[in-house]
Amino acid sequence: MTRQEFNLMQTELSSSAAFKSYKKSTRVECVSEQNKLLLVFIWIVSYTKYAELTSLFGVSEFVVKSIIDELLPVLVEFFGGSILERASSEKCSVLSDRIRFVMDSTITPVRRPRKQQERAYNGHYKCHGKLVHLLVDMDGNIASMA
Numbered sequence: 001m002t003r004q005e006f007n008l009m010q011t012e013l014s015s016s017a018a019f020k021s022y023k024k025s026t027r028v029e030c031v032s033e034q035n036k037l038l039l040v041f042i043w044i045v046s047y048t049k050y051a052e053l054t055s056l057f058g059v060s061e062f063v064v065k066s067i068i069d070e071l072l073p074v075l076v077e078f079f080g081g082s083i084l085e086r087a088s089s090e091k092c093s094v095l096s097d098r099i100r101f102v103m104d105s106t107i108t109p110v111r112r113p114r115k116q117q118e119r120a121y122n123g124h125y126k127c128h129g130k131l132v133h134l135l136v137d138m139d140g141n142i143a144s145m146a
Contacts (some may be wrong), residue, residue: 010037018077031059031067039064040071065111105133 013019014033031039039057042048043064050061057064107129113120120128135144 006038010034013037013074013078016078018074030063031057036067036071040068040075043068069111102136102138103133104136105131107131 010033035057039053042056043053050064053064054061107122107125107127108131109127109129110120112128117128120130122129122131133145134142137143
C-alpha cells in the first residue's frame, strides 16, 4: 500500500459513522489517528509483537493493546461490507477443478475478559482469543468470514 492509498483510505474511514463514534469514546489520546491506523495495520499484516510496536511508536504495551482493542471493531464494521459472501470467480485450483476456495483459520489473541472468561479461552492454543475463519477464492478475494 502506498502512502497516497493509505491517506485516501484514512480519509474514507474518518468520515464513516463507525469511526466518528470511536473518536468520541477513545481512551488513548497520546497517538495521532493516522499512527493508530498504521499501528493496527502493521499488527494485522505481520502479527508484530507488542514490544516491537512500542519501540516503533514510542508508547507502552498497554497503549498498543488498547489501540488495537479499540480500533479492530471499527475496522471490521468499515471493511465488513467489502466481503462479498459469495464467489466472485469461477477459477479453480491447478490441483483439481473441484477446488474453488482456500480456507484459512487463525486465532487473534485478546485480553482476558473480566466476565465469562471461558467463552474467550481456547484450550488448543492455551490463550484467550477469537478464532477467525476466511474463505478465499482463487483470485484472492475474501468470499466469507466467520
